[in-house]
Amino acid sequence: MSTPVPLAPPRRLVDVTIDGREVRVPEGATILDACASTGTDVPTLCYGDTLTPKNACRVCVVEVDGARTLAPACSRAVEPGMAVRTDSERVRHSRRMVLELLGSSVDLSTTPEAPEWMERYGARPERFGPRAEPAALGERDARHAGAHEPPDGAAAATVEQPPKVDNDLYVRDYGKCIMCYKCVDACGEQWQNTFAIGVAGRGFDARISTEHDVALPDSACVYCGNCIEVCPTGALSFRSEFEMRAEGTWDEERQTQTTTICTYCGVGCNVTLHVQENEIVKVTSPHDNPVTHGNLCIKGRFGFQHVQQRRHD
Amino acid sequence: MDLRFLDAPPTDAERDAVDAVLGPAESGWDGGRREAADLRYARGGHAARDRRDLLLPALHAVNDRVGWISPAALDYICRRLTVPPAEAYGVATFYAMFAVHERPRRVVHVCTDIACAARGADRLRADLAERAGPPGGTGSEVVWHESPCLGLCERAPAALALEAGAPPRYAVAAPATAADLDRLTGAAAAPDEGPAGTGAHGSAGAATFASEPAAGGRAEPPAHASVPQAGEPGLVLLRRIGVVDPESLDDYRANGGYAALRRALRLGPAGVIREVLDSGLVGRGGAAFPTGRKWEGTARQPDTPHYLVCNADESEPGTFKDRVVMEGDPFSVIEAMTVAGYATAARKGYLYIRGEYPRALSLLENAIARARERNLLGRDILGSGFDFDIEIRRGAGAYICGEETAIFNSIEGRRGEPRSKPPFPIERGLFGKPTTINNVETLVNVLPILLMGGPAYAGIGTGRSTGPKLFCVSGTVRRPGVYELPFGATLRELVTLAGGTPDGRPPRAVLLGGAAGGFVRGDELDIPLTFEGAREAGATLGSGVVLVLDDTVDLPAILVRIAAFFRDESCGQCVPCRVGTVRQEEALHRLSTGAGARRTDLELLRDVGAAMRDASICGLGQTAWNAVESAIDRLGVFGAEPAAAPAEAPSPAHAAKEDR
Numbered sequence: 020m021s022t023p024v025p026l027a028p029p030r031r032l033v034d035v036t037i038d039g040r041e042v043r044v045p046e047g048a049t050i051l052d053a054c055a056s057t058g059t060d061v062p063t064l065c066y067g068d069t070l071t072p073k074n075a076c077r078v079c080v081v082e083v084d085g086a087r088t089l090a091p092a093c094s095r096a097v098e099p100g101m102a103v104r105t106d107s108e109r110v111r112h113s114r115r116m117v118l119e120l121l122g123s124s125v126d127l128s129t130t131p132e133a134p135e136w137m138e139r140y141g142a143r144p145e146r147f148g149p150r151a152e153p154a155a156l157g158e159r160d161a162r163h164a165g166a167h168e169p170p171d172g173a174a175a176a177t178v179e180q181p182p183k184v185d186n187d188l189y190v191r192d193y194g195k196c197i198m199c200y201k202c203v204d205a206c207g208e209q210w211q212n213t214f215a216i217g218v219a220g221r222g223f224d225a226r227i228s229t230e231h232d233v234a235l236p237d238s239a240c241v242y243c244g245n246c247i248e249v250c251p252t253g254a255l256s257f258r259s260e261f262e263m264r265a266e267g268t269w270d271e272e273r274q275t276q277t278t279t280i281c282t283y284c285g286v287g288c289n290v291t292l293h294v295q296e297n298e299i300v301k302v303t304s305p306h307d308n309p310v311t312h313g314n315l316c317i318k319g320r321f322g323f324q325h326v327q328q329r330r331h332d
Numbered sequence: 333m334d335l336r337f338l339d340a341p342p343t344d345a346e347r348d349a350v351d352a353v354l355g356p357a358e359s360g361w362d363g364g365r366r367e368a369a370d371l372r373y374a375r376g377g378h379a380a381r382d383r384r385d386l387l388l389p390a391l392h393a394v395n396d397r398v399g400w401i402s403p404a405a406l407d408y409i410c411r412r413l414t415v416p417p418a419e420a421y422g423v424a425t426f427y428a429m430f431a432v433h434e435r436p437r438r439v440v441h442v443c444t445d446i447a448c449a450a451r452g453a454d455r456l457r458a459d460l461a462e463r464a465g466p467p468g469g470t471g472s473e474v475v476w477h478e479s480p481c482l483g484l485c486e487r488a489p490a491a492l493a494l495e496a497g498a499p500p501r502y503a504v505a506a507p508a509t510a511a512d513l514d515r516l517t518g519a520a521a522a523p524d525e526g527p528a529g530t531g532a533h534g535s536a537g538a539a540t541f542a543s544e545p546a547a548g549g550r551a552e553p554p555a556h557a558s559v560p561q562a563g564e565p566g567l568v569l570l571r572r573i574g575v576v577d578p579e580s581l582d583d584y585r586a587n588g589g590y591a592a593l594r595r596a597l598r599l600g601p602a603g604v605i606r607e608v609l610d611s612g613l614v615g616r617g618g619a620a621f622p623t624g625r626k627w628e629g630t631a632r633q634p635d636t637p638h639y640l641v642c643n644a645d646e647s648e649p650g651t652f653k654d655r656v657v658m659e660g661d662p663f664s665v666i667e668a669m670t671v672a673g674y675a676t677a678a679r680k681g682y683l684y685i686r687g688e689y690p691r692a693l694s695l696l697e698n699a700i701a702r703a704r705e706r707n708l709l710g711r712d713i714l715g716s717g718f719d720f721d722i723e724i725r726r727g728a729g730a731y732i733c734g735e736e737t738a739i740f741n742s743i744e745g746r747r748g749e750p751r752s753k754p755p756f757p758i759e760r761g762l763f764g765k766p767t768t769i770n771n772v773e774t775l776v777n778v779l780p781i782l783l784m785g786g787p788a789y790a791g792i793g794t795g796r797s798t799g800p801k802l803f804c805v806s807g808t809v810r811r812p813g814v815y816e817l818p819f820g821a822t823l824r825e826l827v828t829l830a831g832g833t834p835d836g837r838p839p840r841a842v843l844l845g846g847a848a849g850g851f852v853r854g855d856e857l858d859i860p861l862t863f864e865g866a867r868e869a870g871a872t873l874g875s876g877v878v879l880v881l882d883d884t885v886d887l888p889a890i891l892v893r894i895a896a897f898f899r900d901e902s903c904g905q906c907v908p909c910r911v912g913t914v915r916q917e918e919a920l921h922r923l924s925t926g927a928g929a930r931r932t933d934l935e936l937l938r939d940v941g942a943a944m945r946d947a948s949i950c951g952l953g954q955t956a957w958n959a960v961e962s963a964i965d966r967l968g969v970f971g972a973e974p975a976a977a978p979a980e981a982p983s984p985a986h987a988a989k990e991d992r
Contacts (some may be wrong), residue, residue: 115944120911165428214416225904230417239336285393
């Protein structure tokens with residue numbers, strides 16, 4: 020029996036030019052989609068394949084002919100006759116600056132593509148000066164909107180602070196947070212509808228926070244881990260990954276990934292087990308699954324310990 | 333949505349304050365008493381969630397009553413409105429005027445922004461810090477903060493005291509002396525035990541603030557004291573200021589009020605739009621977009637309902653014209669909104685006023701109540717069959733909420749973050765519906781357009797800059813205030829009208845357009861004050877700020893203040909602005925103190941500035957480097973070669989450390 024293939028209603032095709040190459044893409048597609056169809060690589064950080072683009076990070080900006088400012092490729096829809104440049108001097112400059120500004124204020128050590136992009140765009144985050152001392156735990160969470168300590172200019176302010184380890188399942192290391200809003204969107208109305216986290220504060224002091232800044236176990240969190248699934252920088256990670264990284268034993272080269280079906284209920288979500296030395300170290304879920312789009316519940320995400328209860332007799 | 337709440341109940345005062353805005357709770361489901369019958373139904377769905385836009389008024393109610401928003405109070409609001417507490421916490425912490433940690437009932441905001449800095453705010457602040465402790469200190473009765481521009485620049489230096497209670501009170505000290513600040517930071521009066529609900533926000537006719545100033549405060553001078561031209565013949569926009577009693581609808585009508593609305597009702601919506609198109613009116617908030625095209629665009633949208641928003645969140649440093657209009661001629665704003673609503677087929681208008689304008693708020697609340705009494709708002713206005721009403725929404729200390737899409741989010745009870753455009757407000761604005769949004773000054777221009785006719789109005793001014801324009805003159809001039817001139821006068825004429833600089837010292841620089849605008853040199857006063865003229869000169873009129881700085885002013889310190897302003901006011905959504913404004917302030921700090929390598933820091937400023945201008949989401953980030961760039965290139969601050977005229981000597985205080 021053949022699988023039914025859901026067909027989208029036919030869409031008109033739109034002619035656009037990407038770096039001088041003409042392409043036809045469906046009406047309503049984004050510039051990023053059009054770039055993908057020509058094989059043009061555009062860096063993205065806050066873009067999530069399962070989420071509505073927030074276009075907050077601005078690393079994907081491109082130059083649209085006739086526009087005053089650059090446009091975010093991830094969310095700007097193509098228009099007929101649009102001419103887009105993805106590698107002009109203006110584009111390269113803004114991408115380099117976004118990478119330098121992020122690199123100088125956030126710990127990008129676990130952001131997979133960061134080093135490659137930094138090299139491609141010649142970003143030197145260190146030119147803003149030595150990094151300021153990390154804030155004490157909770158200090159950034161208590162900051163009041165519209166006020167800040169005057170800087171002395173000797174050090175570059177950062178968002179670095181100690182990781183928040185307040186439960187057994189996952190760790191929030193907000194020194195690595197680039198404020199892409201993806202975890203908030205995944206927790207809230209776009210997927211989970213739990214609304215355990217939101218963006219609090221303003222400007223450079225904006226941060227991801229639970230209600231009243233309570234610890235995670237006192238919050239509305241249901242530990243679905245769908246925020247970890249979409250985090251682009253490793254700010255949110257499994258406790259197991261966090262601890263192995265701290266010990267220096269985390270090694271993705273030695274990990275296998277096996278996609279299987281969650282055994283708990285009848286929905287049949289896909290789970291991808293990341294296994295290192297015969298231990299499950301992390302669970303993800305394929306984003307292209309037409310039912311779950313990479314989302315799981317606490318059982319699928321974290322309920323794997325029983326697999327590893329080996330008999331010792 | 334399965335929301336999780338705290339177990340802690342709100343205090344009686346907190347509950348009263350919230351209930352005064354939202355009405356009493358219906359059932360145990362939304363925070364009321366739990367009855368057995370509650371178990372037989374579930375409250376939820378769209379009906380429960382559709383009141384999210386009351387979040388900001390409810391937060392204000394608690395803050396006004398108690399002085400801060402406790403977790404229990406926030407939770408109670410969330411129960412009432414079915415808002416997730418994490419989102420409400422994000423909203424409450426977005427605004428500078430709200431506190432989520434306990435603080436004294438009285439908060440004194442001491443302006444340290446550009447116009448006040450040019451008038452000695454620094455010394456005032458230093459004195460106050462010595463006597464009352466550092467800003468944000470932990471006094472039990474009063475706390476004081478350094479504040480961005482309070483919009484009282486013509487009376488700089490300024491301070492505003494807000495005191496929570498039932499009703500809340502305020503007091504303005506401008507120009508503020510050390511003795512004024514001592515009185516304002518003195519002990520707060522005992523809380524009034526007024527009946528619950530007198531501080532209600534939004535309920536018909538009720539005033540938010542008490543009419544008597546807070547203890548230690550003095551009565552403010554009338555609004556026309558800020559208009560040196562008041563009473564002169566030939567004024568168009570300011571003609572009623574100082575002539576009418578701003579509280580009296582009869583006075584307003586006796587002086588030509590509501591004649592424009594009558595004419596509009598005769599012309600019909602399309603006729604009104606034609607007049608506005610013919611007039612050539614462009615927006616006065618800073619972006620100069622043709623108003624008629626905006627109205628036409630909204631009126632044509634098939635989607636309903638349409639909304640009208642009056643942007644009275646005047647927060648651009650150095651701007652105070654809208655405040656003076658609202659305080660001196662509040663009915664004109666209400667009439668103009670009614671006309672705009674009629675033309676664009678909106679039945680509901682929101683007037684979003686910044687939280688730092690308590691007197692304008694009180695006068696507008698009165699104006700709306702009086703207009704409703706006479707059927708100038710409400711159903712079937714003047715027997716025309718047109719229904720229209722206005723709701724006031726008060727901001728809470730966020731410059732970004734003056735951005736046209738951030739204001740929508742703020743009204744809707746979300747964080748005041750700008751949205752991506754497209755879609756534009758005429759298609760998807762407030763509540764996702766077609767929306768017209770205009771600045772106060774833009775709207776009040778519509779009244780003379782209707783009275784004299786679009787073509788006659790277009791005859792005032794020059795080429796593409798038609799009509800009269802309000803300018804906010806402040807800084808080191810003899811007679812600061814709001815001035816009305818037809819477009820086309822030169823900067824020199826305006827500065828002369830304001831009495832020139834005291835002691836005849838040459839102006840060193842003039843900041844045009846506010847913190848988002850740019851500096852011109854004191855020898856460039858022949859710039860014509862038109863949109864084209866300013867653009868040709870590489871400057872901008874922006875919101876009409878003309879802030880004159882003579883050679884006694886410490887320019888590098890002003891630049892650091894501008895950078896600190898943008899760092900504080902960035903919403904934090906996009907990287908170029910969120911981090912760029914921080915790096916800009918750091919670099920300026922090094923440049924102004926002489927630390928670090930000058931050339932490297934100037935290059936760094938240019939690199940960051942270009943990315944902010946090119947890649948930020950909204951106008952805040954895109955203009956955050958404008959003033960600094962113009963100071964470097966045009967004024968030669970920090971020793972860079974000025975772009976055009978001969979370099980002037982750097983001020984002695986900085987000559988030594990600038991060249992390295």
